[in-house]
Amino acid sequence: MEALRNAFDFSDFPRLDLTIAAVVALFLLTFPAFPHSAFAMATMIQFLMFSLYGMGWNTIGGYGGQVDLGKAQYVGIGAYTTAVMLIRWDIPFWVSMPIGMCFAVIWSFIIGYPLFRLKGHYFAIATIATSLVLKDLFEVWGFVGAAMGLEISPIKYSPPDFLRLIFKEDIYYYYVILGFFFLGILYVNWFRRSRLGFQLRAIKNNEEVARSLGINVHWAKIKTYAIATAFVSLVGSFHACYIKNIEPEDTMSLDISILIALMAMLGGAGSLWGPIIGASVLIPLKSYLKEWLGAQAGLIGIDLIIYGGIIMLVSAVEPRGIWGIVEKVRRRKRR
Amino acid sequence: MALLEVHSLHKDFGGLKANDDISFNMEEGELMGLIGPNGAGKTTLFNCIAGLHPVTSGQIIFGGHDITKFTAHEVARLGLARTFQVYVASGDLTVVENVMVGCFMRTRASSQAKARAEQILKDFKLLDLSDYLLIELPVAAQKRVTMATAVGTAPKMLLLDEVAAGLNPSEIEEIMATIRHIHNDLEITVMLIEHVMELVMKISDRLIVLDSGRKIAEGTPNNVAKDTNVIKAYLGERYVQEHAAELA
Amino acid sequence: MDILVSSLFAGVLIGMVLAIMALGLTIIFGVMDIVNFAHGEFLMVGMYAGLLTAQGTGMEPLLTLPVAAIVGFLLGIICYFGFIKFLIRGPMVAQLLGTFGLMIFLRNLALLIFGSEDRALHHGILVDKSFDIGMGVIVPATKLAAAGLSVVAFVCVWLLINRTKIGKALTATALNAQGARYMGIPTERMNALAWGIGGGTVTVAGALLVNFWSVNPFIGLLFTMIAFAIVALGGFGSVPGAFFAGIVVGIITEIPGIWDFFTYIFNVGWMADVPMTSLKYMWVYLAYFVIMVVRPRGLFGWKR
Numbered sequence: 018m019e020a021l022r023n024a025f026d027f028s029d030f031p032r033l034d035l036t037i038a039a040v041v042a043l044f045l046l047t048f049p050a051f052p053h054s055a056f057a058m059a060t061m062i063q064f065l066m067f068s069l070y071g072m073g074w075n076t077i078g079g080y081g082g083q084v085d086l087g088k089a090q091y092v093g094i095g096a097y098t099t100a101v102m103l104i105r106w107d108i109p110f111w112v113s114m115p116i117g118m119c120f121a122v123i124w125s126f127i128i129g130y131p132l133f134r135l136k137g138h139y140f141a142i143a144t145i146a147t148s149l150v151l152k153d154l155f156e157v158w159g160f161v162g163a164a165m166g167l168e169i170s171p172i173k174y175s176p177p178d179f180l181r182l183i184f185k186e187d188i189y190y191y192y193v194i195l196g197f198f199f200l201g202i203l204y205v206n207w208f209r210r211s212r213l214g215f216q217l218r219a220i221k222n223n224e225e226v227a228r229s230l231g232i233n234v235h236w237a238k239i240k241t242y243a244i245a246t247a248f249v250s251l252v253g254s255f256h257a258c259y260i261k262n263i264e265p266e267d268t269m270s271l272d273i274s275i276l277i278a279l280m281a282m283l284g285g286a287g288s289l290w291g292p293i294i295g296a297s298v299l300i301p302l303k304s305y306l307k308e309w310l311g312a313q314a315g316l317i318g319i320d321l322i323i324y325g326g327i328i329m330l331v332s333a334v335e336p337r338g339i340w341g342i343v344e345k346v347r348r349r350k351r352r
Numbered sequence: 353m354a355l356l357e358v359h360s361l362h363k364d365f366g367g368l369k370a371n372d373d374i375s376f377n378m379e380e381g382e383l384m385g386l387i388g389p390n391g392a393g394k395t396t397l398f399n400c401i402a403g404l405h406p407v408t409s410g411q412i413i414f415g416g417h418d419i420t421k422f423t424a425h426e427v428a429r430l431g432l433a434r435t436f437q438v439y440v441a442s443g444d445l446t447v448v449e450n451v452m453v454g455c456f457m458r459t460r461a462s463s464q465a466k467a468r469a470e471q472i473l474k475d476f477k478l479l480d481l482s483d484y485l486l487i488e489l490p491v492a493a494q495k496r497v498t499m500a501t502a503v504g505t506a507p508k509m510l511l512l513d514e515v516a517a518g519l520n521p522s523e524i525e526e527i528m529a530t531i532r533h534i535h536n537d538l539e540i541t542v543m544l545i546e547h548v549m550e551l552v553m554k555i556s557d558r559l560i561v562l563d564s565g566r567k568i569a570e571g572t573p574n575n576v577a578k579d580t581n582v583i584k585a586y587l588g589e590r591y592v593q594e595h596a597a598e599l600a
Numbered sequence: 601m602d603i604l605v606s607s608l609f610a611g612v613l614i615g616m617v618l619a620i621m622a623l624g625l626t627i628i629f630g631v632m633d634i635v636n637f638a639h640g641e642f643l644m645v646g647m648y649a650g651l652l653t654a655q656g657t658g659m660e661p662l663l664t665l666p667v668a669a670i671v672g673f674l675l676g677i678i679c680y681f682g683f684i685k686f687l688i689r690g691p692m693v694a695q696l697l698g699t700f701g702l703m704i705f706l707r708n709l710a711l712l713i714f715g716s717e718d719r720a721l722h723h724g725i726l727v728d729k730s731f732d733i734g735m736g737v738i739v740p741a742t743k744l745a746a747a748g749l750s751v752v753a754f755v756c757v758w759l760l761i762n763r764t765k766i767g768k769a770l771t772a773t774a775l776n777a778q779g780a781r782y783m784g785i786p787t788e789r790m791n792a793l794a795w796g797i798g799g800g801t802v803t804v805a806g807a808l809l810v811n812f813w814s815v816n817p818f819i820g821l822l823f824t825m826i827a828f829a830i831v832a833l834g835g836f837g838s839v840p841g842a843f844f845a846g847i848v849v850g851i852i853t854e855i856p857g858i859w860d861f862f863t864y865i866f867n868v869g870w871m872a873d874v875p876m877t878s879l880k881y882m883w884v885y886l887a888y889f890v891i892m893v894v895r896p897r898g899l900f901g902w903k904r
Contacts, residue, residue, distance in 0.1 A: 019461055082442065084693050131893045138635040139892055141696050142828050146885040149825065153882040157875045212456045212465070219453040223441045229402065231428035231457035231505055271821060275700055282697055287444060318708035318817075325708060328701030333686035336694030348485070442691075 024207035034290070045195060049188050056308070058187045062259065064300045065194045066252050071280025071292025072201045073248020076208055077241045078278060079286030082221030083133075087144030088277045090151040091246045093269035094121040095253025097155070100167045100263055109180035114254040121250035122243045129239040145271060152269040166264025169257065182258035190259050197251065205289055208244070217241050221287070249277070283331055285340025294339050302327070353416060355380040355509060355541055356401070356432075361410035363393075363400050370396040372565040374410075380508070383535045384543045385556035385573075389585055392562040394545045395437065398511050402434045403427040415508060429457065433507035435498045437514045437545075441486065447497050448473060448482040454504025469504060476500045476530060492523035496530055503534060510534060512544040516551045524551055531555060553577070561585065603864070606737040607857025613739070613747040615850020619843045620750040621805035621823060622830035623757060624676075624798030630774040630837030631794035634688060637699040638679075639827050640820030641706035642799055646672055646806020647815040648714060651721055661721050661811055662745055668807035669800045676799025680792045688791075703820065710817035720814035746808040753804055757797070758839055770794060774837060822881060826853075829888040835898030844899060852883050 027035055048061060070088070078085050098117030102108035128147050135143050156164045169183070176185040184190055208214045216237045219227040224234055257263055267273075276299070284295025306320035335342055354377040363371035370393045378384055386394050399405045401412055403424040412420045419427055428434075433454075445453070451469035452462075459465055473479045476496055486494050495515050502510055512531065516524050528551055535542050546552035552559070552573075559576045561569040563585035569576050576582055584592045625639045636642075649671045654661040679702065687698040729741040761767035772780040773790040781787050806815075830849045834841025851858075856876040863871040891898065 019463060023462060082693070084696055086696070131889075135892055135896070137692055138696060139832075139896065142635070142832075143889050143892055146825065146828075146889045149885045150882050150889075153879055153885075157878045210462045212460050212462065215449065215453050215456050215462075215465075218445055218449070221442055222445055223439050225404070225424070226436060226439055226441070227453070228404075228424035229428055229434050229436070230454050230501065231425050232453075233425050275697075275704075279697065282693065286693070318711035321704055321708040322712065325701045325703070325705030329683060329698055329705060330701075332690065332694040332698030332701060333683060336690040336697075348488075 020207055020211070023210045024203040026210070027206065038290075042199075045198075049191060055187065056304070058191060060301055060304045062187060062191055062194055063304065064296050065191075065198045066256065067276070067280050067300050068293045068296040069194070069198060069201050069252045070249055070277040071284070071296055072205050073245040073252075074277050075245075075281040075286060075288075075292050076205065076214075076217070076248075077238065077245045079281045079288070079291060080209065080214060080221065081217040081238060081241050082287075083238060083242075084141045084278065085144045085242070085245070086141050086271070086274050086278055087146075087148030088245070088249050089269045089271065089273040090148040091121045091125070091249040092253035092256065092273060092277075093151065093155060093263075093265065094124060095250030096257040096263045096268050097161050097167070098250075099254040100169060100257040101161060103169060103181060103258075104167060107181075110182035110254065110258055111180065114251060117254045118247045118250045121246045121253075125243045125246040126239060129242045133235055133238045133242070145274065148269065148274055149271065152265045155265040155269060162264070164265065166262065166267070167257075169261040171261065182255070183261075190255075194252075194255060194259075197255070201248065202289070202293075209289060213237060213240060218287075279328065281338075282336075283328075283338050285338035285343075288340045288344075291338055291340045298339070354378060355382075355415060356543075357411075357413040358401065359411040359413070361397070361400060361412065362408045363396055363405060364408045369565045371400060371407075374562070374567050376560055376567065376570060378509075378541065378543065380541055381539065382541055383531075383555060383557050385552040385559045386543060386545045386562065387547070387549075387552055387559060388562035388568075390547075391564075392585075393565045394562055395513060397562070398434060398513055398545060401427075402432065402511060428505060428507075431506070431508035432511070433502040433505050433509070434511035435495075435502050435513055435515060437517065443485055443487045446483050446485055447478060447489070450486065450497055451501050451504045454501040457505040472500050472503055475533070476503075492519050492526060495519075495527065499530060499534065503538065503540070507540060509541040509543070512542060514545050514547060516546060516548040519548075524548060527551070528555055602737055603857055604861040606739075607854040607861065608851060609737055609739065610743070610857070611851030611854035612847050613743045613850070614853060615847035616747040616750040616754075616843075617805055617808050617846075618826060618830060618850050618853075619846020620753050621802055621809070622827040622834075622846055623754065623839065623842045624672075624800070624802040624805075625827045626831045626834065626837055626839065626842045627757075627761075627770075627801075628794050628798040629831065631770060632688065632791050634684065634695050635699065635828075636702075636798070637696065637824060638703040638706055638820070639802065640822065640824030641703050641710075642672060642675060642802045643806045643809070643823045644710060644815060644817065644820045645675060645706065646803025647810040647813075647819075648710065648719075648806075649803060650807025650810045651719055651815060654721055661807075662749065665749065665804050665807050668803040672803025672806075673796045673800035675803070676795035676797070677792050679799070680795040684795065685788070685791065703824075707817050707820055714817060716816055716818075718814040718816045721811050740812065742811040746811055749808055750805070753801065754839075754843055757801060760797075761839060766793070770797075825888070826881070826884055829884045829891070831898075832888050832891045832896075833898050835900040838898070838900040841898055841900035849884060849887065852887060853880050855880050855883055 074085065074088055077083050095117040098120055099110060099113040102113035132140065132143055155161055161167060171183050174181055174183045176183050177189055182193065216227065216232045219230065219232060220234050220237060228234055256268070279299060280295040281292040282295065283299060284293065285291030303324060306323060310320045356378040358374060358376050361371050361374040374397060386397065388394055396405065400407050403419065403422045403426060407420060411418065414430060414432055417430060419430065448469050451472055452465045455465040455468045470479065473482060478493065478496060478500060481489060481493060486497060489497070499512065499515065516527050519527060531542060532555065534540050544552065556573055559571065559573055560567060561576055561582050568581045568585060569579045580592055621643055625636060628634060628636055646668045649668045650661065650664045653659060653664040653667045683702065687695045730738050731741060731744060732738050761771060769785045770790055770793060772783065772785055773787055777787050826849060830842060830845045833848060834845030859876045
């Protein structure tokens with residue numbers, strides 16, 4: 018029960034932060050009531066999805082300091098489990114999604130055990146390697162549609178279908194993912210105050226010292242990696258029902274993995290608000306850049322050039338991310 | 353039964369014999385100093401006992417358990433804690449959070465960990481520094497925080513690695529008081545590596561002296577100070593010869 | 601039987617080119633302890649450089665190497681002074697993300713400038729010529745020449761590192777940057793030099809590769825991962841290691857041929873159905889993972 022109390026306890030944040038958070042939460046809840054374009058709605062849904070991806074990544078990557086660049090494989094596991102189960106056996110989302118999470122978590126334990134013997138950039142490259150291996154396998158595996166992927170045709174079902182998560186209007190998807198979004202925040206809030214959360218932060222601080230305080234570093238990392246995986250897989254399942262068209266190149270590519278990591282890194286890894294801030298900057302930026310610039314013939318790629326440039330800028334100037342800057346300023350003011 | 357027994361400990365690094373046939377016992381409630389010139393193998397000995405290095409041969413028994421092959425976190429969980437002399441930290445944890453990490457070894461509940469951490473900080477007179485990051489504190493305070501963190505694990509024994517290094521005299525007094533508090537009030541057995549002689553001579557019940565990997569003396573501070581082998585190790589053969597008369 | 605031999609031979613040949621490609625990565629890592637995720641993109645730039653020079657001037661493609669080398673050298677130095685040197689101040693996380701940003705930047709810049717179609721070289725004295733080296737193995741002359749030139753390039757770099765004063769300064773910086781600085785070796789310039797040599801060697805590899813491998817803006821990632829596998833196997837920072845590991849990895853990429861051989865030998869039905877060709881790079885990624893977990897030092901590595 019203390020876990021629940023912890024999840025809802027935001028009292029250690031300054032009042033200003035909580036007020037802003039409340040305003041944003043209110044905005045998110047009422048957004049569909051404002052006049053908006055379909056494009057804006059789609060961007061908002063993407064924002065919520067990537068916030069969740071980022072929050073999950075943040076547990077192992079931010080609090081734990083283990084830079085994982087292979088999360089896309091779990092998006093795939095979640096998405097494909099849901100898609101396959103729906104298409105072949107008509108299994109609803111609310112059943113296939115947890116099953117997908119189980120598969121993802123099991124896989125994360127299997128590769129996590131050897132994976133976490135590595136550190137630093139060796140670890141990062143290894144995470145990329147495992148994700149690419151899985152993607153390549155999916156690209157030749159007939160059962161999941163190989164490179165062509167899978168398609169969920171909404172015609173077969175009668176939307177709005179709450180069991181299978183098939184809707185005609187985006188607004189349903191919006192509120193479903195918003196619900197998960199709030200749950201995610203509560204979970205991370207619990208995590209950062211929990212024993213595992215503290216262990217991870219101690220590990221990030223200095224692994225040897227952490228060990229001398231009784232922490233089983235290897236195991237703590239694996240457990241947290243599994244948590245991050247569960248987050249990612251959940252959103253992956255949602256992705257399948259929302260986009261209705263999944264293929265390895267789209268869902269499991271390295272670009273997705275980097276994007277996920279970037280949410281937290283830009284916004285501030287190791288903080289609760291970081292991934293959300295990161296997503297709020299990156300997702301609209303990516304969407305609107307693509308809209309305005311990418312579509313113009315002869316300028317393909319310029320949106321991503323700017324995008325790459327921003328990543329370069331942030332890493333060189335303020336690697337702690339936006340929230341890192343905020344905290345730095347606050348500490349200085351306190352002195 | 354002794355709390356800590358070290359039997360014929362050998363630790364080789366390639367060709368270098370960092371610890372050469374070291375044996376000693378420590379009783380519960382003792383405060384033992386580990387001294388010796390630089391490079392004598394003191395920190396290596398700590399690291400072997402604390403499970404950081406695998407030993408080349410020998411045996412370590414703590415509280416009746418054979419911990420020779422234990423890893424660092426297993427040793428800690430058994431009740432043997434330690435501090436580090438220098439380490440690089442990414443510095444995200446505040447003082448109270450640091451101590452809470454230690455406390456989390458004994459409890460799963462964060463409210464309990466926090467309460468205990470605050471109690472320890474109050475004890476160590478560090479409570480008003482709770483929300484500072486370690487790097488924002490002066491060195492002496494940092495050291496006391498790391499000691500408080502180790503105490504958070506409720507250890508039976510604590511290994512302190514050069515906690516007085518780089519401190520000025522009044523800070524040394526402060527650290528000495530902290531060590532006395534840990535030893536006398538919290539009833540934790542303490543072994544400390546020290547170079548600051550005024551501290552270790554004053555505070556230890558017993559001393560062990562290492563030189564070039566071997567134990568060359570053991571005894572009360574008074575006896576050890578007069579031991580010619582010890583003087584030789586620190587000041588050299590010639591000094592002993594030249595001052596033979598006064599040392600007799 | 602000739603499938604096996606020709607696969608192995610092809611693997612060795614391509615391996616040599618891959619080795620010189622990976623050499624730059626290992627040098628940069630050895631000197632600066634930074635991992636360049638944009639490495640494959642440098643290769644891609646080298647390929648375009650070689651292609652365009654040959655097509656533009658009608659020059660013999662294999663003679664475009666010096667041009668590619670210069671382009672790569674400059675690119676490396678510009679990247680260092682313009683960006684990388686700011687990254688090394690920050691945490692490792694930032695370095696990883698930073699070079700990723702560079703990767704995305706370069707990749708899409710190439711897309712913008714060159715468009716997304718595949719391009720390949722079709723002229724030159726060696727095209728459409730091949731050598732029959734017996735045992736039924738036929739080797740395209742371009743590949744043979746590329747492998748030969750790779751070996752030459754390797755020897756050049758090895759001589760540079762081990763026999764020249766500047767090479768020794770570079771090694772000193774790699775072993776102990778602080779100490780080297782005290783000796784009067786300008787670390788900043790060594791870092792830039794590492795990036796210059798790293799960039800130059802990989803673009804040369806690109807100019808060689810483009811003779812038998814078509815280029816488009818997206819091939820970078822594959823080669824980056826191949827380079828990582830080679831460097832991991834050979835040992836981060838080791839020049840001879842990169843050579844031998846390159847050959848091994850080259851052979852791994854020929855797994856489809858080797859697999860076909862064994863399928864034929866054992867005559868097992870299901871073996872023929874495995875789409876090995878699509879999976880051939882997967883083995884490279886797996887190799888990286890297995891090597892790092894089992895023997896992180898690689899074959900010759902001195903850095904961990």
